[in-house]
C-alpha cells in the first residue's frame with residue numbers, strides 16, 4: 151500500500167512541503183489540489199523518484215512501475231503523434247492506438263509530427279501516451295490544461311474511464327475537474 155509519511159522539502163530557505171502525509175488508495179483516484187506554488191509538482195516529483203525529500207518516507211512507491219503526464223507535454227518533436235504514443239506501449243497495434251485516439255478527437259492526426267500539432271492536441275497525445283503505458287501507479291499533473299471546454303469534458307470522461315480501478319494521483323486547480331474525474335479522495339496541499 152503506497153504511503154507518504156511526513157515528507158518535508160525545502161529549496162534553500164523556502165520550505166515547500168512541511169511534514170506532509172498521505173495514504174494513497176490503491177485502485178482509486180486521489181486528487182491533489184492547492185494554490186499555485188504550494189508544492190503539488192514538487193510532491194509528484196518526489197513520489198516519482200525525480201526529486202529527493204529532505205525528510206520522510208514514500209513507502210511502497212519506489213518499486214512501483216510508474217507512468218506520468220508532466221505539466222509540460224514532453225513529446226518527441228520529430229516523431230508522429232502515433233509514434234509518440236507507441237513509445238510507452240509498443241505491444242499495442244497501430245489500430246488499437248488509432249481507436250483510442252479517435253475517442254478524444256485525435257483521429258486523422260496519427261502521422262503528423264508532434265511539432266505540427268496544436269497545443270490541445272499535444273496535451274491529449276501526452277495524456278494518451280501516459281494512460282496507455284502499462285503501470286502500477288499513474289501521475290497526472292494538470293492533464294487537461296489548455297483544452298477548450300468541450301474537448302476538456304470529452305477528455306475527462308475518457309480519462310476517468312481509463313483510470314477506473316487504477317491507482318492514480320491527479321493534480322488540478324479545478325474543483326470541477328476533481329468532481330468529474332470521480333476522485334475517491336481530494337487532498338488540499340495548502341492545508342497540509
Ligand SMILES: Nc1ncnc2c1ncn2[C@@H]1O[C@H](COP(=O)(O)OP(=O)(O)OP(=O)(O)O)[C@@H](O)[C@H]1O
Nearest residue numbers: 161164166184185186187188189190191192193221
Ligand atoms: N528546483 C527548484 N529550485 C528552487 N525552487 C523550486 C524548485 N522547484 C520548485 N521550486 C519552488 O517550489 C515551490 C513549489 O513549486 P511547485 O512547482 O511544486 O508548485 P505547484 O503547486 O505545482 O505550482 P503550480 O500549480 O503553479 O504548478 C515554488 O515556490 C517554486 O518556485
